Amino acid sequence: MTRPTLTSLLVSLAFISTLANANDGVTIAFQTGVDPSKVAQADGDYEKATGKKINWRKFESGADVIAAVASGxxxxxxxxxxxxxxxxSRGLPIQTFLVTGVIGASEALVVRNGSGINKPADLIGKKIAVPYVSTTHYSLLAALKYWKVDAGKVTILNLRPSEIAAAWQRGDIDGAYVWDxxxxxxxxxxxxLTSSAEVGKWGAPTYDLWIVRKDFAAKNPDFLKQFVKVTGKVFDRYNKDPQAFAANAANVEKIARLTGSKPEEVAALLPGNAYPSLQEQSRLLQQPFVKAVSDTAAFLKAQGKVESLQSSYAPFVTNQFINAALR
Structure with a gap:
């Protein structure tokens, strides 16, 4: 019997590794925001539509998700x-390919009872917690600017949502801008004290969205098209009759299970965002959304949160997969 050479062994191992990776499926990072697509996630609709195994990983903040995506x-x-x-702004090779919500009352600045905070000016000298570089961080800074409250005179603490809940329980903070x-x-x-619905009206809208690495998108366009289709269908179900969707006990259980929200709160939380149809998103993911991202980046740079700006943010946004799903 002929002995295998080192080269043939390496080729065999590479082949086995490729098969193993193919069977590993696609890893997707999700967060705890309440939205209708969590029902499709719980039902396995994304796996059925794409024909792929999906490894869903829960993260606490966008910063954590970005770190995982940046690592590959x-x-x-x-x-x-x-x-x-x-x-x-840092040039991460990503694109937004789908919006999961125009953020409204689902994110809010809450101040503790007995903290002495009754109006925006009372925030001065108080401890307000927020996950840094999140939509709530941006909304907090935008609200302070709108109220003409010097952010430098407010103690803004960088805490993840679970850490915020624990710090609140201990009485360590006076307020928090956070989500469920x-x-x-x-x-x-x-x-x-305010919510992102109000802050959006003041000129600083925020969105929840899906990003994809450009290298993955180039190799897996059909996966993304099917992913978009599934999300669009469940959004249509919700938008057709929001009250009926929220009154469905099975829907509530699935959303609560994936997000950690209390079942009795889900019905009130769902209307906290708007969920654009795919037709609306095809238009949104052009100049309106690009402008919102550009404005957000410029604001973050003015606040010292990013070092430099891109000449255009259009390369980081695409409606290619939405248009493919609509066809």
């Missing part, structure tokens, strides 16, 4: 428009 470990991730602006499930926990003993 995760090709697709769910983040907000502020982390997108920061990542794009931490938002529901702090609202139980606090009051909403």
């Amino acid at each position: 470990d995760v090709p697709i991730g769910n983040i907000g428009s502020s982390p997108l602006a920061a990542a794009a 499930p931490a938002l529901g926990k702090v609202k139980a003993s606090g009051k909403v």
Whole structure:
């Protein structure tokens, strides 16, 4: 019997490795925001449509997702428009290919009962927690600017949502700008000073969205088209009758299970964002969204949160896969 050479062994190992990676499926990073697509995720609709195994990994913040995508470990991730602006400004090879929500009341600045904060000026000298470079961080800074409150006079602490909930429980912070499930926990003993619905009207809209590494997108266009189709269908189901969707106990259970939100809160949280149809998104993911990302990046640079800006943010946004899904 002929002995295998070192070269043939290496080729065999490479082939086995390729097969193993093919069977590993696609790793996708998601977050705990409440939205209708969590029902499709729980039902395995993305796997059925794409024919691929999907490894869903839960993350606490957009910054954590960006780090995973930058490392190459995760090709697709769910983040907000502020982390997108920061990542794009650094030149990360990513594109936004789908919006999962125009953020409204689902993200809010809550101040503790008894903190002495009754109006924006009372924030001076107080400890306000927020995950850095998140949509809530951007919204907090934008709100302070709108209120003409010097951000340098507010102690802004960088905490993840779970850390915010724990710090609130200990009484270590006076307020927090955050999303669910931490938002529901702090609202139980606090009051909403403003929400991202209001901040958006003041000229600083924020979005939840899906990004993809450009190298993965180039090799897997059909996967992304099917991913978009599934999301569009569940958004249509929700938008057709939001109350019925939220009253469906099975929908509520699935969303609560994936996000960590309380089932009794899900019905109130779903209307906290707007969920654009694919037709609306095809238009949105052109100049309107590019402008919002550009404005966000410019604001973050003015605040010292990013070092430099891109000449254009259009290369970091595409409606290619939405248009393919619509066809």
